[in-house]
Amino acid sequence: MEKKRFGNKGPLVSEIGMGTYYDVAWIILSRIGILRGKNKKIEAIKTGLRGGINLIDTAELYGSEPLVAKAVSEFNREELFISTKVWPSHLKRDALLRALDNSLKRLNMKYVDLYLIHFPNPRIPIQETMRAMEEAVANGKVLYIGLSNFNLKQIEEARNALSKHDITAVQLEYSLLNRKIEKDILPYCQKEGIALMAYYPLGHGRLAKDKRKFEPFIKKYGKSQAQIALRWLADKYYVFPIPRASNPIHIEENLNASGWKLDEADTKQLEYIFS
Numbered sequence: 001m002e003k004k005r006f007g008n009k010g011p012l013v014s015e016i017g018m019g020t021y022y023d024v025a026w027i028i029l030s031r032i033g034i035l036r037g038k039n040k041k042i043e044a045i046k047t048g049l050r051g052g053i054n055l056i057d058t059a060e061l062y063g064s065e066p067l068v069a070k071a072v073s074e075f076n077r078e079e080l081f082i083s084t085k086v087w088p089s090h091l092k093r094d095a096l097l098r099a100l101d102n103s104l105k106r107l108n109m110k111y112v113d114l115y116l117i118h119f120p121n122p123r124i125p126i127q128e129t130m131r132a133m134e135e136a137v138a139n140g141k142v143l144y145i146g147l148s149n150f151n152l153k154q155i156e157e158a159r160n161a162l163s164k165h166d167i168t169a170v171q172l173e174y175s176l177l178n179r180k181i182e183k184d185i186l187p188y189c190q191k192e193g194i195a196l197m198a199y200y201p202l203g204h205g206r207l208a209k210d211k212r213k214f215e216p217f218i219k220k221y222g223k224s225q226a227q228i229a230l231r232w233l234a235d236k237y238y239v240f241p242i243p244r245a246s247n248p249i250h251i252e253e254n255l256n257a258s259g260w261k262l263d264e265a266d267t268k269q270l271e272y273i274f275s
């Protein structure tokens with residue numbers, strides 16, 4: 001698994017990450033302690049870790065923090081890059097710091113590498129939230145600050161509200177099926193040195209199911225459509241796809257999205273086919 005710099009402020013991180021959002025039913029059941037398919041999901045995360053993935057994405061919402069805790073328990077914490085997210089109802093200072101402590105408890109960790117605001121909340125001044133984020137950094141509980149589902153104006157407002165630190169990463173939907181961020185946020189992040197975590201990198205699984213549009217590339221590179229779709233993202237400067245990791249077989253496959261490149265003409269052709 002190759003590593004690349006997580007924006008111009010972050011460390012070297014595996015170019016492919018792992019997401020741990022399962023589904024709404026899973027989240028609801030997890031609240032009453034039912035963790036369906038828990039062992040297989042933990043095994044999937046471990047498979048990725050053994051294969052060299054060190055970037056794991058979770059959120060207080062997902063119910064998957066305890067699974068991440070279990071999966072990483074035999075690995076060296078210092079070598080991992082764990083991101084979790086605070087839900088928009090917890091963006092006031094006290095609520096954010098409490099939510100962070102609760103995430104750390106569930107993760108069984110002293111700090112998270114990246115703490116992201118899951119969605120903006122226009123009812124809470126961004127200045128208050130970003131001050132709380134900086135407090136969390138000062139307390140050593142967060143190493144880097146990030147934003148998810150913010151538009152460009154909101155990203156700029158959040159950056160302006162920070163006094164000592166900057167945004168290290170944003171997390172947004174990005175795949176061959178949804179390239180909206182290429183208009184504004186992606187070039188902005190690449191210019192400003194902000195890492196871009198691409199969620200739904202497989203179009204929530206759709207890209208992995210239908211191989212028709214990938215046929216010529218499957219033949220040429222000897223890779224699957226999922227690997228090609230992930231490679232297309234990972235080839236981009238500062239972009240880190242975070243496909244979901246719940247099946248070890250899929251993770252094995254996704255590990256081989258690393259270590260090679262699509263050539264420029266094929267990248268253009270692929271983009272044309274999906275445009």
Ligand SMILES: NC(=O)c1ccc[n+]([C@@H]2O[C@H](COP(=O)([O-])OP(=O)(O)OC[C@H]3O[C@@H](n4cnc5c(N)ncnc54)[C@H](OP(=O)(O)O)[C@@H]3O)[C@@H](O)[C@H]2O)c1
Nearest residue numbers: 019020021199200201202203204205208226243244246247
């Ligand atoms: N910030 C946000 O608001 C936000 C929103 C959505 C998601 N996310 C993050 O992004 C992550 C990824 O999103 P996602 O999981 O919804 O979408 P995704 O990664 O695009 O697609 C996941 C689906 O693809 C399947 N899959 C993965 N690798 C495959 C392979 N090699 N071959 C065939 N199928 C494969 C998965 O199956 P298996 O599970 O069976 O392996 C799952 O059904 C989430 O887990 C979460 O961490 C963030």
